[in-house]
Amino acid sequence: xxxxxxxxxxxxxxxxxxxxxxxARGEALTPLEVPxxxxxxxxxxxxxxxxxxxxxxxxxxxxxxxxxxYLRNGKVLDLTIxxxxxxxxxxxxxxxxxxxxIQPLKLEDWQEIVKASQGQVNxxxxxxxxxxxxxxxxxxxxxxxxxxxxxxxxxxDCSCPDHADLCKHASAVxxxxxxxxxxxxxxxxxxxxxxxxxxxxSAGAASAAGLAETESELAxxxxxxxxxxxxxx
Ligand SMILES: [Zn+2]
Numbered sequence: 165x166x167x168x169x170x171x172x173x174x175x176x177x178x179x180x181x182x183x184x185x186x187x188a189r190g191e192a193l194t195p196l197e198v199p200x201x202x203x204x205x206x207x208x209x210x211x212x213x214x215x216x217x218x219x220x221x222x223x224x225x226x227x228x229x230x231x232x233x234y235l236r237n238g239k240v241l242d243l244t245i246x247x248x249x250x251x252x253x254x255x256x257x258x259x260x261x262x263x264x265x266i267q268p269l270k271l272e273d274w275q276e277i278v279k280a281s282q283g284q285v286n287x288x289x290x291x292x293x294x295x296x297x298x299x300x301x302x303x304x305x306x307x308x309x310x311x312x313x314x315x316x317x318x319x320x321d322c323s324c325p326d327h328a329d330l331c332k333h334a335s336a337v338x339x340x341x342x343x344x345x346x347x348x349x350x351x352x353x354x355x356x357x358x359x360x361x362x363x364x365x366s367a368g369a370a371s372a373a374g375l376a377e378t379e380s381e382l383a384x385x386x387x388x389x390x391x392x393x394x395x396x397x
Contacts, residue, residue: 175257182259183241193253195238196340205235206342209294210349213305215342217312224315224330231335240340245351250341254333260324262333267317268357273309278362285363292349292360311356 183193198205206212219228234240239255250264269277284300285291294301304310320334345352353360 179255193241196240196243198236198343206346208346211342211345214345218338221315227330227335230332231339234336235339240336243340245355247357250337252337254336260333262337263321265319266313274358281363283365
């Protein structure tokens with residue numbers, strides 16, 4: 165065994181011991197599962213749109229590939245999306261606590277989006293699965309005025325010693341969001357602090373019950389079948 169390999173094994177064992185210790189203290193530390201068979205991290209409209217947008221941030225470019233491989237290797241644990249915050253534990257050379265602060269969408273920007281989408285979203289299911297007209301899709305995914313955060317609205321806070329703007333752990337977490345949006349696309353709206361029901365054609369008719377219904381519908385839906393051609397590209 166080479167010296168390098170020995171060092172890698174030691175660090176892996178150290179990380180595993182740390183995981184066991186924290187689990188014993190009650191943390192779940194559940195790895196975010198990534199589809200292994202597909203070359204694409206995300207399979208659905210919102211997940212893919214999130215990843216595409218991420219990759220358009222030029223000054224993140226050099227850090228993103230390492231984050232991708234961390235995520236693929238199951239190193240992103242307990243990823244949580246809350247209004248304005250992403251948090252996870254990332255298993256690198258050690259266990260790192262990674263927090264990402266994302267400014268909520270400004271109210272006036274959200275109102276613009278709502279106005280521009282008026283009458284174009286027929287149901288929450290259509291919205292969450294991305295069954296939207298091209299014009300509306302452009303509005304929602306516009307890098308300047310759409311739903312995704314801009315780099316200047318994102319602040320990283322990782323417990324690792326890397327002081328770069330974006331460390332590989334934070335970049336793994338950002339990619340993790342793309343994966344999580346595959347099964348829970350509504351979390352994009354949660355993250356930006358807005359209510360997706362505002363976009364419905366009959367805004368006001370939507371309720372928490374409506375979302376619960378949509379979620380159970382989503383769970384039973386083969387999302388990739390809904391997209392067909394879009395996903396096959
Ligand atoms: Zn880090």
